[in-house]
Amino acid sequence: MFFRALNDLKLRKKLFLSFIVVVFIPVLIVGIFLTDQLRGMALDKAMDQTxxxxxxxxxxxxxxxxxxxxxxxxxxxxxxxxxxxxxxxxxxxxxxxxxxxxxxxxxxxxxxxxxxxxxxxxxxxxxxxxxxxxxxxxxxxxxxxxxxxxxxxxxxxxxxxxxxxxxxxxxxxxxxxxxxxxxxxxxxxxxxxxxxxxxxxxxxxxxxxxxxxxxxxxxxxxxxxxxxxxxxxxxxxxxxxxxxxxxxxxxxxxxxxxxxxxxxxxxxxxxxxxxxxxxxxxxxVKDANRINVYAFIVISASLLIAIILIYGVSTILSKRMLRLSKHITKVATGNLDLVLEIDGKDEIGQLSRQFNSMVYSINGLVEAVKNSNSQMNLLESKQNEIKLKMMASQINPHFLFNALESIRMKAHLKGEKEISRIVSLLGKLMRRILEVGNGKTKLADEMDIVRCYLDIQKFRYEGRLEYSLRIDPRLEKYSIPPLIIQPLVENAVIHGLENKLEGGKVSVQAGIEDDRIVIDVYDNGAGMTGEKIQQIYKSINQVEDDERNRIGLQNVHLRLLLIYGDGHGLHIESEPGIGTRISFTIPYGGEWHV
CATH class of the missing domain: 3.30.450.20 (PAS domain)
Structure with a gap:
């Protein structure tokens, strides 16, 4: 980092920095040392006399x-x-x-x-x-x-x-x-x-x-x-x-x-x-201080002369470098008919010769690029054609929503109100999921998605599932990443309550503790051993570019770490036969707050 910052400095500043490091700081250290010694000697002499x-x-x-x-x-x-x-x-x-x-x-x-x-x-x-x-x-x-x-x-x-x-x-x-x-x-x-x-x-x-x-x-x-x-x-x-x-x-x-x-x-x-x-x-120390003042005046005058000399030398070097920089700028704008002439055989002169050679090489490359552009244009047109065909083969989501709405109306007309309600919830859930995108969503809307999902699962399990959703009213309009709670609830239902014959419960809570929002998902399902929890931790901390994990525990855990930093990932507590609790925290009042 230091050398990168040093390279970013202009040559004149580098020369002044070199002067400060090589001359000014050593002189300053010696001056401080001698001042301290003179002061100490004066005090010791006064102490002996006293x-x-x-x-x-x-x-x-x-x-x-x-x-x-x-x-x-x-x-x-x-x-x-x-x-x-x-x-x-x-x-x-x-x-x-x-x-x-x-x-x-x-x-x-x-x-x-x-x-x-x-x-x-x-x-x-x-x-x-x-x-x-x-x-x-x-x-x-x-x-x-x-x-x-x-x-x-x-x-x-x-x-x-x-x-x-x-x-x-x-x-x-x-x-x-x-x-x-x-x-x-x-x-x-x-x-x-x-x-x-x-x-x-x-x-x-x-x-x-x-x-x-x-x-x-x-x-x-x-x-x-x-x-x-x-x-x-x-x-x-x-x-x-x-x-x-x-x-x-x-x-x-x-x-x-x-x-x-x-x-x-x-x-x-x-x-x-x-x-x-x-x-x-x-x-x-009055006499010692007077000597120090005289020494400071002499040293300051010497340093001033040195600064003037360094300024003159740096100006000469800067002018030659500036001429080279101006020619490079002209080449960057497309003017390739330049020949740079700078006298001297030092590093700057060597750079000028290399610059002229580079301009000659660029002229040759430009011609080669022009010849290959026609082939590139042809390839691009072929790629665009393939993209259009791929887009045409995709299913229009509106077709799926219209089909679900038709099924719902048919069930409603035939008196199947429960089926009609579940189809409506499924349509609402899919629409919400497709609409959230990759931006932000309010905590109340995220809870609404969870509620739709749990209602559908409650219909599926026919009374074996009960749930409760509790959210602090102050957090209803608080923005969070989308689909950050629903995957945890889905995990609790599928893996926790799948084999539970009756009395399955899922609880979702969102509250404020100190300066953090705490979101807690609990189920009274099968639970897990400590060894299993460690395996899950190991799995969710592995960064894999796998689309199947996009809405799973791993996806939720990694998104929390990326957005909020260390300490805000998933925390799992579980006991076999008792249940599982998965929780995470969000800073209260951060960049996601609306």
Whole structure:
């Protein structure tokens, strides 16, 4: 099929098709491959750089928060903190003096620039709030970070993004429970990390980098507008958001991006942090895309020049072929006095020489044909004479109808009404059969032929035959092939009920099931074995050019397959001694529908 279609193309189109197959498609494949490789190399390089950057951010952030952890460890084991926090003061002066003597918080802020602030929450009604020692208010006590700290074991810490009451700003904060065993009390130490230093670490990265807690809150980022938001707020991919580590592809702010997640697990922490780095794929492959554009321009220019050259060559060849085609057309119109002259020794020149030789041969054949025409005319006249004699020998069907009508009238006049009715039915049946031709007939008319046939057979069997015809009213005007049901009924009567002494029944039904018309012919006759049914199937599926099978089962089966396709042939069900059912289906609403 492909080569046939290729041969139908004009030469110019073939040359262009050859160019596309031989040059354009390989160049396109190579271009796509190189583009994909450049893109992959750019992404891999960006991924390696991101991994290195994230490891650097992780190391520097770890150093930063380790300072807060070391400070919390010293504070938790400082006896002076226990004394100041648990003493019951008599006067305000005693409280102020105790705060003045306890300078550990100030010393930590002064010595460690990584720490922004320290504060200690403890329930001691004799103390005053001075932003360092704070009585926890109900809102603080109910907060998630405070309750987690009070419920955590001694020696463990947790990291939260919480607000400092002093300046109302959010900080990455170490939260640690401090238990005083001797006094049977406990408090919560909060150390704020220097956010300026943390943001400075992230701001050195070229790709978007964020520090996120276990609740998906962005605590620090090199994009200030991200800080304080959650991953849901920036429309981060829900599936990637749940990941603890790894490299992923996701949509961030509506752009296809690569995401690298690195876990940061601080020392003795009950929760972990994550460093998330995001870079847009379009940004990374921008340079590769620019190179691809330049390559595309160069390749396109080369292909354009090649197309122009192919067009010129094909035009020269097409002109020579067109001259040959025009001469062939003139010969086809009967002009045989032509001599074609085309220069060149290529295939086209060879064709021109063969063309001239062919024209010379045709001239000789024309003369020979003229000599044989007289003999052919004589033979044709003899054949027509034979046909006329054969037609004259045929019996005129009207003679047979007139004879049947005369018999019917004679029987009627002598009181033989039953014989008169049967002769009338026989005449009607024969007329219907001769009138149907090879076209279409309505289902109601086909049923009328069946009814005539069954009435005649009922007369013949003298009460041994009963029948029923049922047709869906919607199908009465539906067109079907002619003589498609009557042969099945005839088969049921002759082969099914021939030896049945009494109680013979034939049922014909036509109805609609789903999108199909189902026509069913049933008899309660002798039935058949499974082996016999297989023999019938084998017989009716053999295509034989035999006029005797024209109205038999084979004819009906093959006509159904030819008209409606596979699956619409005869279906036979039978059991010995019970009966036989022959059915077939017709598509409802097809080309035969009127």
């Amino acid at each position: 991994t290195t950057n994230v490891e650097r951010v992780k190391a520097r952030t770890q150093e930063l928060i380790d300072v807060a952890y070391d400070s919390s460890y010293r504070m938790a084991n400082d006896d002076r903190l226990a004394t100041v926090s648990n003493k019951r003061y008599e006067t305000v002066y005693e409280v102020v003096q105790a705060y003045r003597d306890f300078q550990e918080f100030n010393e930590n802020r002064r010595l460690y620039k990584e720490i922004s602030n320290l504060r200690f929450y403890i329930e001691n009604p004799t103390m005053l709030d001075n932003w360092e020692f704070i009585q926890p208010e109900p809102a603080i006590v109910r907060s998630d970070w405070y309750q987690k700290a009070m419920a955590s074991p001694n020696g463990t810490v947790s990291w939260h993004y919480i607000q400092d009451e002093r300046d109302q700003k959010q900080y990455l904060s170490l939260v640690r429970k401090v238990s005083f065993v001797e006094q049977s009390t406990s408090g919560v130490l909060v150390i704020n990390v220097n956010m300026n230093m943390l943001n400075a670490i992230l701001n050195q990265e070229s790709f978007e980098t964020m520090l996120v807690d276990d609740r998906n809150t962005i605590m620090a980022a090199n994009r200030p507008d991200r800080v304080g938001k959650t991953m849901e707020d920036i429309e981060f991919d829900q599936d990637v958001m749940k990941e603890e580590s790894g490299s992923f592809e996701a949509d961030v702010d509506g752009k296809a991006s690569r995401v690298l997640i690195e876990p940061l697990i601080p020392v003795s922490s009950v929760n972990s942090l994550r460093i998330i780095s995001v870079f847009s794929i379009d940004t990374i």
